Amino acid sequence: MPRTAPRICPLCEATCGLTLTIEGTTVTGARGDRDDVFSRGFICPKGAAFGALDSDPDRLRTPLVRRDGQLREATWEEAYEAIAAAVPALVGEHGAQSVGVVLGNPNAHTMAGALYPPLLLKALGTRNLFTASTLDQMPKHVSSGLLFGDPFAIAVPDLDRTDFLLLIGANPVESNGSLCTAPDFPGRLKALRAKGGTLVVVDPRRTRTARLADRHLAPRPGSDALLLAALAHTLLDEKLTAPGALADHIEGLGELADALASFTPEAVAPACDLPAEEIRTLARELAASPTAAVYGRDVLNVLTGNLDRPGGALFPLPATGPRPRPAGPGRGFALGRWHSRVSGHPEAKSELPTAALAEEIETPGEGRIRAVISIAANPVLSAPDGRRLDAALAGLDFMISVDPYLNETSRHAHVVLPPPPPSRTAHHDFSFNGFAIRNQVRYTRPAVPLEADRLDECEILARLVLAVSGMHGSAEPSAVDDMAVRAALAKETADRDSPLHGADPARLEAMLTGENGPERRLDLMLRLGPYGDLFGTAGPETADRGLSLERLLAHPHGIDLGPLEPRLPGLLRTRSGRIELLPDPIAAELPRLRAALTERPAALVLVGRRHLRSNNSWLHNVPALVGGSNRCTLQVHPRDADRLGLADGGRARVTADGGSLDVPVEVTDTVRTGVVSLPHGWGHDRDGTRLTVAGAAPGVNVNQLLDGSRLDPLSGTAVLNGFPVTLTPLP
Secondary structure: OOOOEEEEEEOOOOOOEEEEEEEEOOEEEEEOOOOOOOOOOOOOOHHHOHHHHHOOOOOOOOOEEEEEEEEEEEEHHHHHHHHHHHHHHHOOOOOOEEEEEEEEEHHHHOHHHOOOOOHHHHOOOOEEEHHHHHHHHHHHHHHHHHHHHOOOOEEEOOOOOEEEEEOOOOOOHOOOOOOOOOOOOHHHHHHHHOOOEEEEEEEOOOOHHHOOEEEEEOOEEEEHHHHHHHHHHHHHHOOOOOOHHHHHEEHHHHHHHOOOOOOOHHHHHHOOOOOOHHHHHHHHHHOEEEEEEEEOOOHHHHHHHOOOOOOOOOOOOOOOOOOOOOOOOOOOOOOOOEEOOOOOOOOOOOOOOOOHHHHHHHHHOOOOOOEEEEEEOOOHHHOOOOHHHHHHHHHOOOEEEEEOOOOOOOHOEEEEOOOHHHHOOEEEEOOOOHHEEEEOOOOOOOOOOOOOOOOOOOHHHHHHHHHOOOOOOEEEOOOHHHHHHHHHHHHHHHHOOOOOOEEEEHHHHHHHOOOOOOHHHHHHHHHHHHHHHHOOOOOOOOOOOOOOHHHHHOOOEEEEEEOOOOOOOOOOOOOOOOOOOOOHHHHHHHHHHOOOOOOOOOEEEEEEEOOOOOOOOOOOOOOOEOOEEEEEEEEEOHHHHHHHHHHHHHHOEEEOEEEEEEEEEOOOOOEEEEEEOOOOOOHHHHHOOOHHHHHHHHOOHHHOOOOOEOOOOOOOOOOOOOOOOEEEEEE
């Protein structure tokens, strides 16, 4: 008989609750969980395709080990023996920096990806960490670090209570949100307008989000910083600023006004290709609205008094995050504490630019990366100049890939460790609850039992920690979790500000519940978190207090912890203890921004695009999620097509810094003139992969148009959008 089981969807940031239908050990259907405390039954096409992804026949079932140049099936013991023989010896001969760790975006969507990479990095002792952040959201972490002293202090728009929402370069109707976890983003935007609110979208494409807007502005790509400067200038110049409750907690307001004096709407209008009066009107509307939220742009939220207040932008308080602390100066946030070996790129948030990985492998000398551990990452497609990285990975002494597929990156590995399908794993969102528009907590155990010949992803990574530490065979995987628990309890009980100061760590450890190490660690984090029971010292249990794993398991559809509430100044960790509106690293970049006022814009620039049925490079092997409008085409405006001699359905050669690609053309007025659009995550045409569906319609890798030299100087993030290209018609 079919049965049902709850599961939190791991396929995008919305983290919707699903109800899976299961026959035997096969997921035969997925629908939205109407009882889920957060998503209330919403589901998108990715969630509906959960079963097809779960049973994809191309998923690897057993480890692969390279023998005689070929990847062959092996036992788990053989795979870990190969790792234990190679990595400690390599580190012993060449040092800890000879190993690089690459973490892909899916790590944020799994419990294992949150719990074990920090332990792996500590075991290795390497500073060579490369993640999807420097291809994606690292600038936001840097700006939050500089403004608030904490790179994870990320304010999200209070979508359900705001009167005015400004989205700049965001397309959440198709992305489902980015650093803003909100199930049913389209429904929330429609509800905003239905109650009389205003939605303004700034984007060079008329996206599905822009089509919902009251007003759509289509500036020239790459001019966002100028537009933001002009909006802030207008607020300051016209005395429209009203920080409200934040007034006593901000630093640098006068300096900011002086620094932005030259960025008038009239000055930036030519570079943005927007009328100056439209910029002024937008600033005035922001200031006049009863509440307003600018998605991801906190200085404007501060100036209008909309940061940290209902209806504006608020900071989530996740159940497994740190407890609030008293306000006061902190350690601050620093950039460039070390630099990459070859080009001297500064670290940001302990990470180096992924765009620098190839040169760190290729370039001889002390500290050269000789081994790579790649976890749920496909940088050959996601990073610039994939051909160069492809060649570099082929020359490694040793490579480990934790991945369910033999894809464009994992095909280079000496050992591939495949995690099981998502129905067979437990799930809690450690990352995305920190960006959620409502505080809540959910946990689902595996919906389908794990087969005897497979390992859980948490155990795969725990065994990997042991193997690289030289402890393979001498300790059980549970020892990794035990060490993590004991370290956390030792820190907590030694903290004089903790309610558990002086408690016996062993007694607390004995109180933890859970069927395995990951569950015990989750129980620990829940108990020590802002809603936790603090091992019985938190006082009487209330609706949103007294959390533990045991209590969470009694609520299979989650526990609602209430709307977001103001948290400032308590979360500020800057050295001044205040919001620093013009930190030195940003001030030092303003001359470069002023120079952009007079730069001659490129005739044609390329931007990417999202699709509701895609998530980077991972979902192109699921038949239900490819085809239709989810195609790898170059979108061109009709006037540009006429000027260049391009036809809808024809082909063109697009050329940029890193080379050329031949692509099918789609003529559409959804892009503005001077802009073409090509989606990312495609290019599944390399030999040696096992991606049957993706390989049948491979598309092209847009990042191959870049040579990796275009980087944001502060965050090291690769510039993947708004770069100049030329087009040539092909027969």
